[in-house]
Amino acid sequence: MHSAEALFDKQVDPADVEAFLGRVVGDTSAWVATTMAMIGDRLGLWQALADTRATTSAELAERTGTVERYVREWLSSMAAHGYLTYDPDTGRFALPAEHVPVLAAEGPAFFGGFHHALYGLASMLGPVVEAFRHGGGVPLTAYTEDWWHGLERATSSWFDHLLPEVWLPAMPELDLALRRGADVADVGCGRGRALIRLAEAYPAGRYVGFDVHEESIAAARANAEAAGVADRISFECLDVTAGIPGDYDIITTFDVIHDAVDPLGMLRVIRSALRPDGHYVCLDINASHRLQDNTGPLSAYFYGVSVLFCLTTSLAQGGEGLGTCGFNEHTARRMCAEAGFGTVRRVDVDNPFNILYDITI
Incomplete structure (x- = not known):
């Protein structure tokens, strides 16, 4: 250990x-x-404060059933x-x-889902430290309900508001195909919120x-049943590494490829399941392939979540471990070309978290 005096001696x-x-x-x-x-x-507590009326600690405690x-x-x-x-x-x-939409009202600006997810990630600190020491990673099965539910809440606001209102209008060919009735597969669907929102907005699809x-x-x-769209959605617990059953007009992944054990293999599987005139819609992290360009609070957040989830869950399965920033635009274009895709178009949407791609054969 260097003393402060020794460090100061080094100018x-x-x-x-x-x-x-x-x-x-x-x-x-x-x-x-x-x-x-x-x-x-x-x-x-945030929801109880959402009406913006000034309150005392005693009043808030009484309203929320907590200790003053x-x-x-x-x-x-x-x-x-x-x-x-x-x-x-x-x-x-x-x-x-102006703080209500961020902390207390689930909409496009809501950050409470991320807070909920981070609450779940906190319990992974011990296992991740052990992975630093011994290698490997933390398996998906180790993560608590707080992580999964928080992640669902965080991304649901995107699917509920941005997917039908911003993203799909920026891809008019897909919007038209969905209106007519398309066969759609979502790989890495999580708790199904993206497909549920699509099924609500485009009821002719499968x-x-x-x-x-x-x-x-x-x-x-359960979510599909509650939303009343279970008649046109099915969910399967399946590792698609060996292939995706059937063929589709549209295949989607939402922040999935950077987590994958074999990202190139997954892209090839998606390519093989896409119909000749189909579209692969890929949402992934808005980052650069140059570390020096990934600076500031959001990039630091990305790398931290990578250590605590994206990187470690891939490595736990002997995977490539791209990490949260690993499937950046440079890498996405290279891997998609290697997987056999012909065109990778970056969709013109302004999103600090993600890049949206419309990819075709």
């Missing part, structure tokens, strides 16, 4: 150390704020971080109206979802 400017220390304090504070936001989501002393400390933390406002004259806290995670398939079937 380290103490002011630079102080500046970086300030940044680390801020980053650490942000982690605590995120953790508090997770708690607020889990306990329904904990609620008071939580409110203080969120006010200190600027998520809430505080009136010292009345002792009341309020959630500003839909099937494939996923290797049994619990997700069970949830997808």
Whole structure:
């Protein structure tokens, strides 16, 4: 270990150390704020504050069935971080109206699903540290319901709002095919929210979802029943490595390829199951193949989630381990060409999280 004095002897400017220390304090504070936001989501505190009326800690505790002393400390933390406002004259806290869509109302800007998912990822820290030491990874079966449910909530807002309203109108050929009635497969369908939304918006279609995670398939079937679209959707627990049953007009993957054990093999399987005039719709992470271009909070988030889920679950199965940023546009174009696709078109949608591709033979 080097002492601070020894480091300063190497011409380290103490002011630079102080500046970086300030940044680390801020980053650490942000982690605590995120953790508090997770708690607020889990306990329904944000939803109880969504009407934006100022409230005391006692009133909020009574409305949510929680203990006032904990609620008071939580409110203080969120006010200190600027998520809430505080009136010292009345002792009341309020959630500003512009914060409601992000923290309390499930829509395109809602981040509570990600907070819920991160709550689930926290329990994976121990197994991931062991993977650092010994290799391998953490299998899908180790992840808790909080992760899967949080991920469903996070992505459902995209499927409910962006898929029918933004993404498909930007691909008019697919929109027309779906309206006429298309055979559609979703590979890595998770809990089925994308297909359910498609079945609601385009009832003439026929839909099937494939996923290797049994619990997700069970949830997808229940979700389809609850949505009243089970008559036109089926879900199968299947590893598509050996092939996708049937052939399709449209095949979709939503943030799946970068997680795959064998991403090139999966692309080849998708290519073989696509009809000659079909379309492969691929949504994946908006990142660069150049590490130096992947900077800032969102890229740091991507790499962190990769360590805790995307990378480690692939490595747990002896996979390639692309990682969250691994299926970037450069890699996507190269792999799709190797898989036998002819055209890869980046769809013109503005999304900081993802790139949308319309891929054809």
